[in-house]
Amino acid sequence: xxxxxxxxxxxxxxxxxxxxxxxxxxxxxxxxxxxxxxxxxxxxxxxxxxxxxxxxxxxxxxxxxxxxxxxxxxxxxxxxxxxxxxxxxxxxxxxxxxxxxxxxxxxxxxxxxxxxxxxxxxxxxxxxxxxxxxxxxxx
Amino acid sequence: xxxxxxxxxxxxxxxxxxxxxxxxxxxxxxxxxxxxxxxxxxxxxxxxxxxxxxxxxxxxxxxxxxxxxxxxxxxxxxxxxxxxxxxxxxxxxxxxxxxxxxxxxxxxxxxxxxxxxxxxxxxxxxxxxxxxxxxxxxx
Amino acid sequence: xxxxxxxxxxxxxxxxxxxxxxxxxxxxxxxxxxxxxxxxxxxxxxxxxxxxxxxxxxxxxxxxxxxxxxxxxxxxxxxxxxxxxxxxxxxxxxxxxxxxxxxxxxxxxxxxxxxxxxxxxxxxxxxxxxxxxxxxxxx
Amino acid sequence: xxxxxxxxxxxxxxxxxxxxxxxxxxxxxxxxxxxxxxxxxxxxxxxxxxxxxxxxxxxxxxxxxxxxxxxxxxxxxxxxxxxxxxxxxxxxxxxxxxxxxxxxxxxxxxxxxxxxxxxxxxxxxxxxxxxxxxxxxxx
Amino acid sequence: xxxxxxxxxxxxxxxxxxxxxxxxxxxxxxxxxxxxxxxxxxxxxxxxxxxxxxxxxxxxxxxxxxxxxxxxxxxxxxxxxxxxxxxxxxxxxxxxxxxxxxxxxxxxxxxxxxxxxxxxxxxxxxxxxxxxxxxxxxx
Amino acid sequence: xxxxxxxxxxxxxxxxxxxxxxxxxxxxxxxxxxxxxxxxxxxxxxxxxxxxxxxxxxxxxxxxxxxxxxxxxxxxxxxxxxxxxxxxxxxxxxxxxxxxxxxxxxxxxxxxxxxxxxxxxxxxxxxxxxxxxxxxxxx
Numbered sequence: 001x002x003x004x005x006x007x008x009x010x011x012x013x014x015x016x017x018x019x020x021x022x023x024x025x026x027x028x029x030x031x032x033x034x035x036x037x038x039x040x041x042x043x044x045x046x047x048x049x050x051x052x053x054x055x056x057x058x059x060x061x062x063x064x065x066x067x068x069x070x071x072x073x074x075x076x077x078x079x080x081x082x083x084x085x086x087x088x089x090x091x092x093x094x095x096x097x098x099x100x101x102x103x104x105x106x107x108x109x110x111x112x113x114x115x116x117x118x119x120x121x122x123x124x125x126x127x128x129x130x131x132x133x134x135x136x137x138x139x
Numbered sequence: 140x141x142x143x144x145x146x147x148x149x150x151x152x153x154x155x156x157x158x159x160x161x162x163x164x165x166x167x168x169x170x171x172x173x174x175x176x177x178x179x180x181x182x183x184x185x186x187x188x189x190x191x192x193x194x195x196x197x198x199x200x201x202x203x204x205x206x207x208x209x210x211x212x213x214x215x216x217x218x219x220x221x222x223x224x225x226x227x228x229x230x231x232x233x234x235x236x237x238x239x240x241x242x243x244x245x246x247x248x249x250x251x252x253x254x255x256x257x258x259x260x261x262x263x264x265x266x267x268x269x270x271x272x273x274x275x276x277x278x
Numbered sequence: 279x280x281x282x283x284x285x286x287x288x289x290x291x292x293x294x295x296x297x298x299x300x301x302x303x304x305x306x307x308x309x310x311x312x313x314x315x316x317x318x319x320x321x322x323x324x325x326x327x328x329x330x331x332x333x334x335x336x337x338x339x340x341x342x343x344x345x346x347x348x349x350x351x352x353x354x355x356x357x358x359x360x361x362x363x364x365x366x367x368x369x370x371x372x373x374x375x376x377x378x379x380x381x382x383x384x385x386x387x388x389x390x391x392x393x394x395x396x397x398x399x400x401x402x403x404x405x406x407x408x409x410x411x412x413x414x415x416x417x
Numbered sequence: 418x419x420x421x422x423x424x425x426x427x428x429x430x431x432x433x434x435x436x437x438x439x440x441x442x443x444x445x446x447x448x449x450x451x452x453x454x455x456x457x458x459x460x461x462x463x464x465x466x467x468x469x470x471x472x473x474x475x476x477x478x479x480x481x482x483x484x485x486x487x488x489x490x491x492x493x494x495x496x497x498x499x500x501x502x503x504x505x506x507x508x509x510x511x512x513x514x515x516x517x518x519x520x521x522x523x524x525x526x527x528x529x530x531x532x533x534x535x536x537x538x539x540x541x542x543x544x545x546x547x548x549x550x551x552x553x554x555x556x
Numbered sequence: 557x558x559x560x561x562x563x564x565x566x567x568x569x570x571x572x573x574x575x576x577x578x579x580x581x582x583x584x585x586x587x588x589x590x591x592x593x594x595x596x597x598x599x600x601x602x603x604x605x606x607x608x609x610x611x612x613x614x615x616x617x618x619x620x621x622x623x624x625x626x627x628x629x630x631x632x633x634x635x636x637x638x639x640x641x642x643x644x645x646x647x648x649x650x651x652x653x654x655x656x657x658x659x660x661x662x663x664x665x666x667x668x669x670x671x672x673x674x675x676x677x678x679x680x681x682x683x684x685x686x687x688x689x690x691x692x693x694x695x
Numbered sequence: 696x697x698x699x700x701x702x703x704x705x706x707x708x709x710x711x712x713x714x715x716x717x718x719x720x721x722x723x724x725x726x727x728x729x730x731x732x733x734x735x736x737x738x739x740x741x742x743x744x745x746x747x748x749x750x751x752x753x754x755x756x757x758x759x760x761x762x763x764x765x766x767x768x769x770x771x772x773x774x775x776x777x778x779x780x781x782x783x784x785x786x787x788x789x790x791x792x793x794x795x796x797x798x799x800x801x802x803x804x805x806x807x808x809x810x811x812x813x814x815x816x817x818x819x820x821x822x823x824x825x826x827x828x829x830x831x832x833x834x
Binding site for chain 5: 443485523530
């Protein structure tokens with residue numbers, strides 16, 4: 001655990017947790033949050049680790065099947081952000097937005113086809129990049 | 140926005156975002172995060188606000204229908220936390236856990252039947268309480 | 279209660295198959311029935327038996343995958359009963375209710391991780407216990 | 418049929434609640450039960466009654482939406498019985514089987530388009546007829 | 557590629573694409589199209605081919621799991637056509653309709669249990685037969 | 696009906712229907728077809744027409760709710776095409792691809808918020824454009 005994480009985690013305990021959320025339906029209700037994609041992507045990576053660390057064939061089969069479902073959720077959450085949250089003015093300021101989402105959702109698809117955690121990490125990195133742009137637009 | 144939120148939000152920008160996530164499938168992959176329930180509950184509340192602020196009957200109908208779905212997701216995420224994440228040792232330390240989840244999931248059900256944001260806020264408060272216990276068990 | 283209802287209700291006992299059902303949505307429509315959870319749990323157990331009785335690896339894989347889905351349905355139906363059907367007055371009369379549902383839904387989760395039919399039977403026993411309390415509250 | 422089955426079957430009639438269930442997936446696990454369709458159809462009818470007995474427009478809207486979903490579940494459960502459970506030898510003995518299921522699933526579709534409980538009752542009657550044939554084939 | 561396909565494909569480019577579609581919800585909106593079942597059935601067959609052509613056990617497992625889901629979609633689309641689109645007057649003109657749909661949906665179930673592409677082809681042939689009756693009723 | 700449609704429709708009868716399909720899962724099985732998005736979009740437009748042509752408030756409510764679901768399916772099918780089917784070499788040849796899919800999926804979102812068939816037609820036009828590029832890449 002990096003020192004920054006530790007610090008943030010400590011602050012998380014001390015400070016009241018934020019209650020502002022960030023919309024994700026098509027009403028639109030206005031609540032979006034890249035955390036939804038990130039949590040599922042962490043699960044994808046964890047499934048790979050569980051798969052690699054086990055020699056029980058049924059367990060490994062289940063890890064593959066659950067990874068498949070979680071990767072689907074990652075794609076869904078990212079697609080929703082791309083189409084529903086981001087607006088032309090965001091694209092103007094972040095011209096790589098389309099390519100970034102394309103790469104990220106393709107990476108989510110790749111995680112279905114492998115148990116190499118590096119692929120899952122690449123997906124998490126793409127989501128982190130999207131997350132950072134997302135919060136910049138929220139300022 | 141309370142000063143604490145502002146501070147946390149500022150720290151969020153300065154510090155690298157945490158990359159540790161918290162499992163939620165039944166492998167189990169070990170990734171759980173009450174944020175999933177909270178985001179959907181925020182959406183429920185936002186749907187109510189949109190409903191109350193509009194006089195377009197089709198839009199209001201859509202707000203009710205989407206709120207129904209989001210409240211279902213809140214219940215699902217909470218149920219998963221209760222059954223899958225929490226263990227007997229947590230219950231021992233937090234004997235109100237069962238009652239807390241029962242109240243919270245019942246509150247989620249209540250949000251389907253009303254457009255009173257106070258009911259959604261009560262749900263968000265219950266989730267915040269669960270969230271706080273959750274992170275204490277993670278220490 | 280109209281005389282016709284009383285008569286129908288009496289006939290229900292005398293005649294082979296009950297036609298009265300018991301609500302399960304969040305309207306609420308008032309129709310609940312633990313049979314929904316039980317049928318899926320029987321399917322979970324049957325999948326284990328099929329798994330154990332076969333040496334065809336593809337068939338065994340399918341049995342595991344279908345068992346996973348059926349166990350999810352068991353959990354869902356039990357959670358709905360717990361949150362939506364049972365009221366504080368029931369809890370007062372049956373103080374073990376929370377623990378019973380926690381144990382039962384955890385047992386459903388366990389059935390995903392094993393092909394030991396004893397685990398599925400334990401789940402069925404928990405559902406039978408819930409079923410018995412349910413029908414007592416219906417008297 | 419073994420004597421034990423016969424005995425159990427007789428006890429089923431005498432004792433309050435049956436605990437034997439009957440398979441419904443495509444493994445096939447061998448567990449089917451028309452009760453699944455019947456419970457949802459009861460819910461459809463209850464939604465109509467709630468709709469007719471209320472003058473709260475939001476509540477009525479929710480009753481219509483939930484009815485729609487429950488009717489879909491009725492159709493699904495009936496289709497599964499028709500395609501997965503029933504075999505050519507059953508059809509030979511019950512030549513109206515196809516027509517019966519067609520009528521029943523069409524009736525389920527009709528319940529979406531009306532709040533006339535007579536239509537829901539017609540659906541329940543069709544399901545009762547299917548249920549009776551089903552149990553005859555199980556003897 | 558057969559010459560007829562080539563011709564049709566060429567005409568497809570030259571002529572404006574048809575904008576008349578063929579309803580499939582229960583409003584009913586009036587849009588139905590057997591292409592939905594056919595596309596999923598092609599996917600089922602392709603999954604078998606991929607399964608048979610690979611010796612990577614994880615890939616083969618995924619092929620089986622995805623085939624299972626696609627076969628479910630085939631069944632769903634066919635059931636919807638049977639119950640929702642076809643009317644008594646169609647049945648009168650095509651008295652084998654019930655049997656045809658029963659056979660086709662049973663064939664879809666069979667494709668879950670095998671990786672023999674002949675079974676998937678039989679399913680595709682049944683869908684082609686349904687498709688041909690469908691378009692005849694549309695004239 | 697335009698003369699071209701009539702002609703195509705006639706040719707549809709005369710020529711054998713194409714049996715080549717075009718993959719859409721993440722195995723990948725290799726079967727994709729923009730027809731899936733188009734059929735759902737036609738349903739969206741038909742729901743609007745039904746809505747506009749009726750003065751039965753329950754029917755109109757159902758039309759809105761079903762339209763919402765169908766528009767979701769349009770988005771899903773388009774996202775799958777964008778991420779799963781299209782490759783960097785296609786993007787190179789069709790540099791507007793990203794923008795085209797963004798516009799199309801945003802248009803699908805717009806159809807949820809209106810009952811103006813012009814918006815649905817705009818969506819259908821975008822899908823037709825995607826369809827034309829898709830088939831060009833298939834040559």
